[in-house]
Amino acid sequence: MSAAQGARQADEQPQDPRVGTTVVHRRYVSYAEAHYAGDLVDGAWGLALFGDVATEMCIRTDGDEGLFASYAEVQFRGPVRAGDVVEARGVLVAVGRRSRRIDFELLVVARGEQGASRESAARMLEQPVVATSATGTVVVP
Template identity: 40%
Template sequence: MTTPSAVEARIRMRLGQSDAHYGGDLIDAALVLRVFGDLATEIGIRSCGDEGLLSEYSGLRFTAPVHCGDFIEATARLVRRSRLRCLIEFEAYKVIEARYDDRPSAAQVLDRPVLVCRGEGTLVLPWAATARSPHRLTSTGARP
């Protein structure tokens, strides 16, 4: 695999009542993984013009809970790319926290974002897309 030029994707979203999965309006960790999947799709499109297929996660660590009304910001960064695979680093941070304990519509912007989840993923790219990609690699791993 080679190190590509910077390819990144970012999304910020509010988690609503429909995202609650557990008591106490706790959001299920699978939602964060779904967001990572969307970011991997964008990385695939940006790097070779195809969505690809997110085939695996590794090193996932969930480090803080997320609740309804919180805002998270998730990022993905292409770390390495081979002809058919992209290694992507993911991070998700809570940037705004609901404060329903104060009043029903209260929230606060966090002075320091709180890491919610971090990990890596492998995106598999179809051969047909990589052959046409302006970012494709030669057999030596160098760009043409």
């Protein structure tokens, strides 16, 4: 087999069927999570949610909790506040021999209505707000 044929054959190998697997967790952001003025929540709180999503991803795809190795391209793009409902989403984008690369987004899907006539007022957002995005690498045995 020539090098060109080998390269073509490698390109034609089917993509790992686990690629595209998606895990979604939703959570209400309690007022106990707020650390800053305006009831803001620190960015590390969202990264912890990504860890939970990655754990479920590894269990689903590999039957093991796996270990988080690194984050890349972490971007804090919008606020998360107490009273919000967020969705932590992970999509498996690459599978190596032991490593898995996951793209993450933390979306605000509902927001408390600060300053409303009722303290408990809240609304679902027509368009979710991307609060955090990142790429993470996990390893499995």
